[in-house]
Amino acid sequence: MEYAPVSYRRTARPLVRLPSGQSVSVTVHRYVGGDGPTIYLQATQHGIELNGPATLCRLHTELIDRSLAGTVVVVPVVNPLAFDHRSYITPAAYDAHNPNLNRVWPGRDDGSLQERLAASLWPLISSADAVVDLHTGTADMLEHVRHFRGQPAATELARTFGTDYRLVDELESNADFDQGTLRAAAAHADVPAITVELENSRQVVHSAVETGLRGVRNVLAAQSVIDEPAIQPPEQIVLDRDGHTVSATESGLFELDSSVAVGDRVEAGEPLGVMYSPSTFETLETVRVDGEGIIYSLARESVVVAGERVAAVGVPL
Numbered sequence: 323m324e325y326a327p328v329s330y331r332r333t334a335r336p337l338v339r340l341p342s343g344q345s346v347s348v349t350v351h352r353y354v355g356g357d358g359p360t361i362y363l364q365a366t367q368h369g370i371e372l373n374g375p376a377t378l379c380r381l382h383t384e385l386i387d388r389s390l391a392g393t394v395v396v397v398p399v400v401n402p403l404a405f406d407h408r409s410y411i412t413p414a415a416y417d418a419h420n421p422n423l424n425r426v427w428p429g430r431d432d433g434s435l436q437e438r439l440a441a442s443l444w445p446l447i448s449s450a451d452a453v454v455d456l457h458t459g460t461a462d463m464l465e466h467v468r469h470f471r472g473q474p475a476a477t478e479l480a481r482t483f484g485t486d487y488r489l490v491d492e493l494e495s496n497a498d499f500d501q502g503t504l505r506a507a508a509a510h511a512d513v514p515a516i517t518v519e520l521e522n523s524r525q526v527v528h529s530a531v532e533t534g535l536r537g538v539r540n541v542l543a544a545q546s547v548i549d550e551p552a553i554q555p556p557e558q559i560v561l562d563r564d565g566h567t568v569s570a571t572e573s574g575l576f577e578l579d580s581s582v583a584v585g586d587r588v589e590a591g592e593p594l595g596v597m598y599s600p601s602t603f604e605t606l607e608t609v610r611v612d613g614e615g616i617i618y619s620l621a622r623e624s625v626v627v628a629g630e631r632v633a634a635v636g637v638p639l
C-alpha cells in the first residue's frame with residue numbers, strides 16, 4: 323500500500339448510439355492514488371433510484387482532496403435513458419427486449435441497445451477488485467445489502483458496508499430471478515460484488531445518503547484505499563433471501579392489515595391482508611405467510627394479479 327495525493331479525472335464514456343445519431347454516454351470519475359486495489363462504485367441502473375448518485379456526490383467531495391492507496395472509479399448514472407425519463411426501467415422505445423438494465427449483464431457487443439450499453443461498461447467492472455452497485459428500494463422494503471452465499475470476499479464487502487440487514491441468496495438456484503444482474507455477472511467473473519438497497523426511491527432522503535456514504539467509506543477503509551480505520555459495523559441481521567414468497571392466488575384489490583410492516587417477524591399461517599373484488603365487494607382470499615421469518619418487502623401497489631408477489635419473507639440465518 324502506498325498513499326499518494328489523488329489525481330482526479332472526469333471523462334465522458336460513450337456507450338451506444340441512438341437512431342438520431344446522438345450518443346449516450348456516462349460520466350466516469352477516476353480518483354487515482356498510489357498502488358492499491360481498484361474499487362468500482364456505480365448507481366442508477368434504475369432511473370428513479372436517486373440516493374445512489376446523491377451518495378456518490380458526497381463521496382466526491384471527500385475523495386477529491388485526499389491521499390489514496392489505489393483507484394476509485396465512480397459512475398453515478400449508469401442508465402441516463404431511464405434517469406431522464408424518471409422511469410424505473412428503460413423506456414421500451416430504446417429496448418423492447420430488455421427494459422431492465424440489471425438483467426443484461428455482462429452485455430453483448432452485438433446485442434440490443436441495453437446489452438450494448440452494458441458491454442461498453444463491463445470492462446470497468448471486470449477489471450475491478452471490488453464492486454458496489456447502489457440501488458434504492460421503497461418505503462416498503464427494508465434497507466439492506468445483498469450478496470451470494472459461499473463467496474467470502476463479497477460477504478466481507480457486504481458485512482463491511484454495514485446496513486442493519488444483510489440478505490444472502492444462491493447464485494445458481496435463483497438463476498431465473500438473478501440472471502443478468504450485475505452482481506451475478508461479477509460473481510461469474512470472480513469479481514466480489516454487492517447490491518445495496520438504500521431506502522426510498524424518487525427522492526433524495528438524507529438518512530439514506532448517510533447510510534450510503536458511511537457504507538462506501540467503510541468499504542474503502544476496509545480495503546485500505548483510504549487511510550482510516552474501518553468502523554466496526556453493528557451486528558447485521560442476516561436473512562436467507564430465498565425464504566418465503568407470499569403470492570396472491572386471486573386477482574383483486576389487496577388491502578394489507580394495518581398492523582403489518584416490513585421488519586415484522588411473522589409465523590407460518592399469519593394473515594397479511596385480504597384480497598377482495600373492488601366491483602362486487604366479495605372477499606376472495608385471506609393472504610397468509612407460508613413460513614416464519616422477517617418480512618423484508620411488501621407489494622407497493624394494491625391492484626394485484628393472481629400469482630403476483632405481495633410480500634417476501636427472509637429466514638434468519
Ligand SMILES: [Zn+2]
Binds near residue numbers: 367371457458
Ligand atoms: Zn434498482
